[in-house]
Amino acid sequence: MTVPESQRPQVTRDPEGPADPGGEPDPEGPREPHDPLEAATRATRSLQGLSTELTARVPQLLEAMRSVGTGLELHSTLDRICETAAELADARYAAIGVIDESGDGLADFVTYGVSEEVAREVGRLPDGHAGLLGWLIHHPEPLLLADLSSDPRAAGFPPGHPPMRTFLGVPIRVQGEIFGNLYLTEKSGGAEFNDYDLHMVRVLATEAGIAIGNARLYEAARQRERWIDGSVAVTTALLSGGDADDALSVVAEQARRLADADAGIVLLPAEDGGLEIVAVSSDRPSKSLGVVIPPESQIVERLLEGEAVFVADAATDPRMLSKLSVQYGPSMLLPLHSGGRVLGALATPRVRGGRPFTEAERTLATQFASQAALALMMAEAQRDRERLAVYEDRDRIARDLHDLVIQRLFATGMMLESAQRRSVVPAVQEGVGKAVDELDVTIQEIRTAIFALQQGPAEAPSGLRTRVLREINMAAVPLGFKPAHRFLGPVDALVGELTGKNLIAALREALSNAFRHAEASRIEVVVDAGAKLPDGVDGVRLTVADDGVGIPEGGRRSGLRNLARRAESLGGASWCGPGLSEDGGGTTVVWEAPL
Numbered sequence: 001m002t003v004p005e006s007q008r009p010q011v012t013r014d015p016e017g018p019a020d021p022g023g024e025p026d027p028e029g030p031r032e033p034h035d036p037l038e039a040a041t042r043a044t045r046s047l048q049g050l051s052t053e054l055t056a057r058v059p060q061l062l063e064a065m066r067s068v069g070t071g072l073e074l075h076s077t078l079d080r081i082c083e084t085a086a087e088l089a090d091a092r093y094a095a096i097g098v099i100d101e102s103g104d105g106l107a108d109f110v111t112y113g114v115s116e117e118v119a120r121e122v123g124r125l126p127d128g129h130a131g132l133l134g135w136l137i138h139h140p141e142p143l144l145l146a147d148l149s150s151d152p153r154a155a156g157f158p159p160g161h162p163p164m165r166t167f168l169g170v171p172i173r174v175q176g177e178i179f180g181n182l183y184l185t186e187k188s189g190g191a192e193f194n195d196y197d198l199h200m201v202r203v204l205a206t207e208a209g210i211a212i213g214n215a216r217l218y219e220a221a222r223q224r225e226r227w228i229d230g231s232v233a234v235t236t237a238l239l240s241g242g243d244a245d246d247a248l249s250v251v252a253e254q255a256r257r258l259a260d261a262d263a264g265i266v267l268l269p270a271e272d273g274g275l276e277i278v279a280v281s282s283d284r285p286s287k288s289l290g291v292v293i294p295p296e297s298q299i300v301e302r303l304l305e306g307e308a309v310f311v312a313d314a315a316t317d318p319r320m321l322s323k324l325s326v327q328y329g330p331s332m333l334l335p336l337h338s339g340g341r342v343l344g345a346l347a348t349p350r351v352r353g354g355r356p357f358t359e360a361e362r363t364l365a366t367q368f369a370s371q372a373a374l375a376l377m378m379a380e381a382q383r384d385r386e387r388l389a390v391y392e393d394r395d396r397i398a399r400d401l402h403d404l405v406i407q408r409l410f411a412t413g414m415m416l417e418s419a420q421r422r423s424v425v426p427a428v429q430e431g432v433g434k435a436v437d438e439l440d441v442t443i444q445e446i447r448t449a450i451f452a453l454q455q456g457p458a459e460a461p462s463g464l465r466t467r468v469l470r471e472i473n474m475a476a477v478p479l480g481f482k483p484a485h486r487f488l489g490p491v492d493a494l495v496g497e498l499t500g501k502n503l504i505a506a507l508r509e510a511l512s513n514a515f516r517h518a519e520a521s522r523i524e525v526v527v528d529a530g531a532k533l534p535d536g537v538d539g540v541r542l543t544v545a546d547d548g549v550g551i552p553e554g555g556r557r558s559g560l561r562n563l564a565r566r567a568e569s570l571g572g573a574s575w576c577g578p579g580l581s582e583d584g585g586g587t588t589v590v591w592e593a594p595l
Contacts, residue, residue, distance in 0.1 A: 074215040082112035092186035131155030140171035168193040230254040248279035261348035268344040289569030336373035475511040489529030510544035520548035545588040547580040
């Protein structure tokens, strides 16, 4: 039900009750008590002395009050109030307009009697900024109209709207504050709403205010419980010791679900300033992963200073410099800060035209972001300890390889060379010579592994080919053998930095899976910069194949999902197939993205 839109002569009636039954009307107008019990008592007393007709309807009123007070879910409570009020006043249509936090419009509009087909034809629900509904927002008092279409405060019916003439409206107060207005139209049989209807509906509105207050308290408690559960899930994911990207994805997913947003986005400080999008949760394919919001953005500046930013419409806000914002409406951008340090930011945008975030949602989301930041700091400290242990272990392995293994190989080589010189059999000399050559190659590979073990992450070279070789050499130590590798096409020249960064992460994940789960004895890595993607676009394809046990049924797929997310964020794809074994055993992981 929406507000009429033509302006015609006014036909109103005094809303202050019957001329006789309840005594003289209050000359100062209606006075709504703030205490619900007092309100119910006054409203019920006003029925005393009424006509036999109205007294006979008291049982119906009491049953309506009992019906309204059942249940705790807010929206179903509003639906029940509308239906009960329509039955009580014998009206065809009923609606409740919920006033927004600004007090200037409607945040929700619940109807009864309007079919889904008619609602689709009418289209957009009223916003309460104009017309009779807007007038009632700023003048919350009971109102009776014999013909609302002729009232000068009306603003016309939209196309497809059902005809409505008679009108009854009363305010609904919750704990002394105006919650909204209850509207009834089209009394049965073409009759007009009378003063008795008004008395009954006012009593019902008082009971409705109590029921709505209880439902709001219940909904607030449930909402807090959901956010607390989400914080626990994030903390558990971050401290589980799993993949950091997966943990950040959990933050994005939980924030999106709890905030009822279109997307959940986690941003971390970029190397060259600004904030980089590192995790995205959305039902729609997203190409925003890896996008950097520049440091000159006013919003980035405020976020890095630890301030939350709330945007009414991201698509039109001039502070939003990214093209990604054109698809979003109301948005919360929250700093992930803890202990005086800003670790990043969390964004939860809703679709364009979506409902604004309430104050309660903003408060809960800010607390969630603080909890996530604390968990991030704890997880970072935990990873630092683990990384330090790994570096210490790598130093020990490098020293042992250099001081023990290489020295023994040198000694073995010298012994073989001595045996070769003493031997007079040509075949023996040739065989020993080959063995010595193999030892030389082994020593060179061990030296390469030692160099990789001693190389810190900050020393990683920039060329993609070199970074791939470094990952392969790093994997050779835990694997016990060096994976074979091939490069096809000008890898360094064609593959961009963002694609290369994600390819290295995919290679690291695939090699890690081969080491931890596959029990492989042979691995082949191929990087093809001349690949053609299914849609005909030039791309780069990474293939990592092994002869291991394959992927078990029911096994964890988080790493593979992470590979797919990285590829899809760049417009590519990732999948698995049979491996290198002759019987089809093992696993082949393919990861590809456009150049």
